Amino acid sequence: MVQYTMYIEKDTFVHRLDPRTKLLWLVCVFIWSMTFNHPLWTLMILFVVLVFGFASKTLGRFKYFWYGLLSLFLMCSLMWPFFKRGYTVLMYFGPLPLYYESVWYGLAVGIRLIAMVLAGIITFATTRVEDLLAALCKLRFPYSMAFGVSTIFRFIPTMMGDGMLIIAAQEARGVNLRGGSIWEKAKNSVPIMAPLLVTTLRRTGELAMAVEARAFRAKTERTDLYVPRLEAKDVAVMIMAIALTLIFLYLRLQGYGAILPKEM
Amino acid sequence: MSAIEIENLFIKYRGQSDYALQGVNLRVKNGEFVGIIGPTGAGKSSFCTTLNGLIPNLIKPEEFKGDVTIFGLNTKEHTVAELSQHVGIVFQDFESQLFCTTVLLETSFGPGNLGLPREEILKRVDESLKWTRLTGFEKRYTYSLSGGEKQRLAIAATLSMHPTIIVLDEATADLDPVGKLEIYQIAKQFKEQQTATMVIVDHHLDRLAEIADRIVVLNNGQIIYDGKPREVFSHVDELIEMGLRPPQVTELFFRLGIKDEYPLDVNEAINRFPQNYKVTSPPKAISENFETRAIEIRNLSHTYDGEFWALKGINVTIGKGEFVGVIGPNGSGKTTFAQCINGIVRPTKGSIKLFGEEATIKSVSELGKIVGYVFQNPDYQIFSNTVREEFTVGPRSLGLPSEEVNQRLAEMLKTLGIENLANEDPFFLSKANRERVAVGAVLTLKPEIVILDEPTTGLSPGEVKKMMELAKSLNEQGKTIVAITHDMWVVAQYCKRVLVLHNGELQLDGPTQNVFSQIDLLKKFYVEPPQVCRFSQAKFGETFLTIEELMKHVTLGG
Numbered sequence: 001m002v003q004y005t006m007y008i009e010k011d012t013f014v015h016r017l018d019p020r021t022k023l024l025w026l027v028c029v030f031i032w033s034m035t036f037n038h039p040l041w042t043l044m045i046l047f048v049v050l051v052f053g054f055a056s057k058t059l060g061r062f063k064y065f066w067y068g069l070l071s072l073f074l075m076c077s078l079m080w081p082f083f084k085r086g087y088t089v090l091m092y093f094g095p096l097p098l099y100y101e102s103v104w105y106g107l108a109v110g111i112r113l114i115a116m117v118l119a120g121i122i123t124f125a126t127t128r129v130e131d132l133l134a135a136l137c138k139l140r141f142p143y144s145m146a147f148g149v150s151t152i153f154r155f156i157p158t159m160m161g162d163g164m165l166i167i168a169a170q171e172a173r174g175v176n177l178r179g180g181s182i183w184e185k186a187k188n189s190v191p192i193m194a195p196l197l198v199t200t201l202r203r204t205g206e207l208a209m210a211v212e213a214r215a216f217r218a219k220t221e222r223t224d225l226y227v228p229r230l231e232a233k234d235v236a237v238m239i240m241a242i243a244l245t246l247i248f249l250y251l252r253l254q255g256y257g258a259i260l261p262k263e264m
Numbered sequence: 265m266s267a268i269e270i271e272n273l274f275i276k277y278r279g280q281s282d283y284a285l286q287g288v289n290l291r292v293k294n295g296e297f298v299g300i301i302g303p304t305g306a307g308k309s310s311f312c313t314t315l316n317g318l319i320p321n322l323i324k325p326e327e328f329k330g331d332v333t334i335f336g337l338n339t340k341e342h343t344v345a346e347l348s349q350h351v352g353i354v355f356q357d358f359e360s361q362l363f364c365t366t367v368l369l370e371t372s373f374g375p376g377n378l379g380l381p382r383e384e385i386l387k388r389v390d391e392s393l394k395w396t397r398l399t400g401f402e403k404r405y406t407y408s409l410s411g412g413e414k415q416r417l418a419i420a421a422t423l424s425m426h427p428t429i430i431v432l433d434e435a436t437a438d439l440d441p442v443g444k445l446e447i448y449q450i451a452k453q454f455k456e457q458q459t460a461t462m463v464i465v466d467h468h469l470d471r472l473a474e475i476a477d478r479i480v481v482l483n484n485g486q487i488i489y490d491g492k493p494r495e496v497f498s499h500v501d502e503l504i505e506m507g508l509r510p511p512q513v514t515e516l517f518f519r520l521g522i523k524d525e526y527p528l529d530v531n532e533a534i535n536r537f538p539q540n541y542k543v544t545s546p547p548k549a550i551s552e553n554f555e556t557r558a559i560e561i562r563n564l565s566h567t568y569d570g571e572f573w574a575l576k577g578i579n580v581t582i583g584k585g586e587f588v589g590v591i592g593p594n595g596s597g598k599t600t601f602a603q604c605i606n607g608i609v610r611p612t613k614g615s616i617k618l619f620g621e622e623a624t625i626k627s628v629s630e631l632g633k634i635v636g637y638v639f640q641n642p643d644y645q646i647f648s649n650t651v652r653e654e655f656t657v658g659p660r661s662l663g664l665p666s667e668e669v670n671q672r673l674a675e676m677l678k679t680l681g682i683e684n685l686a687n688e689d690p691f692f693l694s695k696a697n698r699e700r701v702a703v704g705a706v707l708t709l710k711p712e713i714v715i716l717d718e719p720t721t722g723l724s725p726g727e728v729k730k731m732m733e734l735a736k737s738l739n740e741q742g743k744t745i746v747a748i749t750h751d752m753w754v755v756a757q758y759c760k761r762v763l764v765l766h767n768g769e770l771q772l773d774g775p776t777q778n779v780f781s782q783i784d785l786l787k788k789f790y791v792e793p794p795q796v797c798r799f800s801q802a803k804f805g806e807t808f809l810t811i812e813e814l815m816k817h818v819t820l821g822g
Contacts, residue, residue, distance in 0.1 A: 129365045151363045157407040158359055162644070168608040169644040171628040172637035173706045174658040194647035198691060202643065206360040209313065212322050213353050214421065218345035219379035225372050225386075 006124040013233070014056035015126045019135035021234040022123050025052075028241040029119040035248050039107040041257035046115040053118060058125040065121060072117070073110040080106035086260065104259045129153040134226040143222065151207075159200060166195045265336055267429055267461040268292035268315065273330035275310055275319065275485075284310040284325070286485040292463070294428075297455050299472035299493070300465045302482035303507040304694065304724045308465045311482065312433040315463070316351035317344045334429065349378070352422030356434040356722065358414035362421070367393070367409075368402040370417055374425040385424075392423040396450060410594065412443025419450060429461045430454065436466060437722045440594040440750050442790050444468070451475060467724055470511040470795060473497060473528040481506075498526050507726020512753070512795035516811050530798045542821035543804045547777060547813060554583020556619065558713055558744040559605060564614035566600055574600040576768040578614070582746065584712070587739045589759030589776070590748045593790040597768040598748045602715045605746070606635040618713070633662070636711035640718040642695070642702035651677075651701055652686045658709045676704045680734065696727040703734065714738060716747040720754055732758050753794040756780060756809040764789055781807035 014022070032045045053059045084106070086099025129150050136146040170191045171177060177188045251257060273288040285307045292298055302308050313319045317339035320328040332339040334350050355361055364370040371392055375385045393399045396416040401409075409417060415435055422430065432451070436444040448471055454460055455475065466472055472479065472493065479496040481489040483506055489496045497503070497510045500518040504510070513533035514526045520541075527533040559582040566575040574597045582588055590598050603609040605616060607628040616623045618634050639645055648654040655676050659669040677683045680700045685693065690701045699719065707714070716735060720728040732754055739745045749755060755762060755776060762779040764772035766789040772779050780786070780793040783801060792798075793807075800808040800818075808814035 130369055150365065154363055154365050154406065161407075165639070165641075166644045168603070168628070169637070169639045170647070172606055172608060172632055172635075172639075173645055174629050174632040174661055174709050176629050176661060191647045195644050198646075199641070199643050203357065203360040206355055206357050207363060209318050209322065209353075210355060210361040210418075211363060212318060212344045213316055213348050214374040214425065215345040215348045215377040218343075218348075218377045221379050223376045223379055223382055223385060225369065225376065225382065 006121070007128050008058045008061050008125045010057050010126075012056050012126070014052060014122070016233075017126075017237060018228050018230050018234045019127050019131045020139065020228060020230070021237050022127055023135065023139075024238055025241050026119050026123045028245050030116055031245055032248050033112040033115050035252045036257035037105055037108045037112075038257045038259045039104055039111055042108045042111040042115065046111050046118070049115045049119045049122070053122050056122055056126045058122060062121055062125070065117075069114050069117060073114055076110035076113055077103075077106040080109050084260065101259050108259065130226055131228060134224055134228050137224060138228055144217070147216075155200075155203075159196065162199050163192065163196055166192050166199075170195075265294070266291045266333075267294045267296070267335060268463075269331075269333040270314075271331045271333075273314065273332060274327060275307075275314070275325050275329075276327040278326045280326075283327075283485050285314075288330070288482075288485070288487055290480065290487065290490070292461060295458050295461055297451075297462045297475060297477045298464070299469075299476035299479045300463060300482060301467070301469060301472070301479060301508055303726055304696065306482040306506075307485040308482055309433055310485075312353060312431050312463070312465060314339065315429065315431055316353055317342060317347040318353075345377070348374070348427070349425055350427055351429045351431060352425055352427035353431045353433060354415070354418045354422055354435040356437045358411060358418055358438065361418040362406045362414060365405060366402070367398060367404050367406060367417055367420075370406055370421050371424050374421060378425070388424040388426070392420040395423055395453070396420040397446070410443075412439050412446055412594075415439060415443065415447060416450070419447070427460060429463065430459075431463045431465075433465050434467070434722075435464075436468070441792065442593050444471070448475065467508070469497065469503075469509060470529070473511050473514075481508075493528060494525060497528065500526075507724050507729075509725040509753070512811060513799055516796065516799070516814065519811060519815060530795050530802070533795075533799050534802050537799075537803055540820055541818050543806055543817055544819050544821070545817050546806055547808055547817055554586060556584040557617070558582050558584040558586070558619060559746075560615075560617040560620075561605075562615045562617075564601075564604060564611050564616065566597075566604060566609060566612045574768050575604070575611070578770050580763065580770060580773060582744060584619075584744055585739070585742050587736070587745045587758060587760050588747070589755040589762045590746060590765065591750070591752070591755060591762060591789075591791055592765035592771075596765040596789070598765050599717060600768075601765060602637070602717055602746060602748055605713070606637045606715060607631040608637070629661075632658075632711070633709055634711055635713045635715060636706035636709060637715045638699075638703050638706050638717060638719055640721050642698040645702040645705055646690045646698060649689055650687050651682065651690055651704075654690060654701055654705050655708050658705060662709065672708050672710070676708050679707075679737070680704050696723055696730070699723065699727075699731060700734075703731075707738070711743075713744045713746065716745065716749075718748055718750065720749055720751050728754060752780075752792065756794050756797065764791060776809060777807055780809065 029049055033042060036042050081098055081102035084102045086101030088100040090098045090100045133146050133150040137143060167177060175191045270288055270290040273285050274283055275285040276283045300308055300311065310319065314332045315334065319325060320340065321344050334347060337347065339347060362370055364373055368389060371389045372385050375388050393401065396419050398416055398420055406417065436447045451462060451464065452475055454462060476493055479493050480487055481496060489499060497514045500510050500515050511528055513530055514528060517526045522538060524536060527536050561578055561580045564575055564578040565573060567573045578601065590601065592598055600609055604611045607623060607626060611624060623631060646654060648657060652673060655673045656669050659672050677686055682700055685697065690698055719731055723731065728751065735745050735747065736758055747759060759776055762776050763770060764779060771789060780797045781801060783793060783798060786793060796811055796814060797807050797809060800806055800814055808817065
């Protein structure tokens, strides 16, 4: 069976944390990353994320993400310098000036994005969908909404399976799916996307009936089997995450960790 | 009090001119086991969905007249959630009924919604999984289950609501014979232990005959027959006319004009069959000689993950113009075998020659000109807005001139008998017609070899017949047909040669007559030949594949 879910079954400290703790940590990583725009500082954030990643022993399993992350990083680092004005001119590309600060800024944004994406991946790789659902419920998200989210996760593998079969089925009837240009590729997606949409649509009708037939929203208070409980280690991680956030924000307000703008 | 009471029920959907149900009256006693049969579009599903109030509460038809009362509760006055504690429904498509990530969550979803205490939920989960033989599966992800397991889980998830009426709406249609059997075993257990009132919709009348107390026949939204299985199934011609298939032994007695109670299963038929019938001439085993080798497979082995071998050293030669059936339980390697032939699967080892040319090095779309592959789910192969477009995509991509493209289109519409549908959007056609469109889309490439991968799944017997008649006519035009199927009567009636796969190995290969005569051996591969084969073997020591064949060779003798 091909693994379609992001969750990686391991028994580590990170896996055992309450989903709510991990969600808070994720939010904090986002705040930290956005706080700084100096590459050395964002690198520090990335380092914190990586430590978390190593602790969860999931990084190795996401090799196929590395390529994407690297291209994301390169794109940001190469594009930003041309859009962000700095102060110290490094060199000229024809009439275009390239600033020293802009290059640094680009690097910082690249690293920032990697840290954020990686933190997201680690969160999903260490948290089961059902735990996430339970956590969202506990956080007073409306049940219908949380249920919808978990249903999507349930059907991703099914849709992937459908997709693979559809590609095979279309090729078998002589539809050439391996076109060259971008335009051709877009045209080729129709024989895959149309049947996938139809198959999914047909399913949705019965899904709604099946959900209703099992007393969906019969009572305002439903019983959840999984009830997440905060433990001492959760509290410790939460306090640390919040403390770091406060420290980082304070440092930034003091003028640290920013390459642009020069003066606060 | 009756479990189900339906009075003068009329249902009409928006945009439809005909009533889906018109004037249905039915009373079902508590604990009764009712089989509902009828052709596609007879209103069976509409009937089922009224029982727990999905109609008219969730699906609102344009017109809903009459009353449905479940243990005294009128469905118009109660919500689906309330009614679902009395009526549990399991539908045909097992994918769309499971929406939780794990088996435990799926089974606890219903009772959780009812707000029951945690201990009670866990107790019910244990109980339901035990009923459906899924104990130990609690932590498994639903997507990783097999089709049969998924359907059993759907039943378990319904059982945990403690319904007093269980409705199976073609719940076994998409399953393989093993999966079907498992569901029927569970149903039988319910009956024996009087767990619930059962309503089962199915096309497998021989199975229903064995288990149901009562059969209700729906046609055009009306109840045509309602009675004990033996009574109802004695209307052989009328049922066949409707596109249903009464048990073969029943039909045999009827055809021979034996004026006795018709039998419902093979044993009964053997005991009751008059002694004065004799075999006048033994059946002819057809072993075809072919001149051209269409498919030549040598030492074919395949593994998807490097550990489990889906195919192990298959050797087989199929001649041009043969009609071959490939049978075996799910997971036996049938589909992998067929997909190797058209290149969707690249075999790990071995060679495949198509008309003398090595196929394993050609691309799928190149092979598509020689081998047409029709998938089980027609929706996978259809994507255009009209049937006309659907049929011209293939030929156009071959770069054929437009006259040729149009000619093929016209030809194909005629062959399939769907000229009137040329401008229709395939999306809105019935499943049987979509299946035809998918076949047509593949055939417009004029492949010499046609592979049908479970073309009969989910169709009513009448529709299956039409589909297979189409395959037969293609075969008569000289096409080589390879059909994967679970319907043994289809194999008996249409395939001249059978390959039996089990655990990735080719276990049996020969003329259908020879293969189907080895009844005990076939049991090991979960294959059960049609009733008429089993009957004629036990009674005459000969294997007749169809009723017609038996009647040709057996006559009243002095």
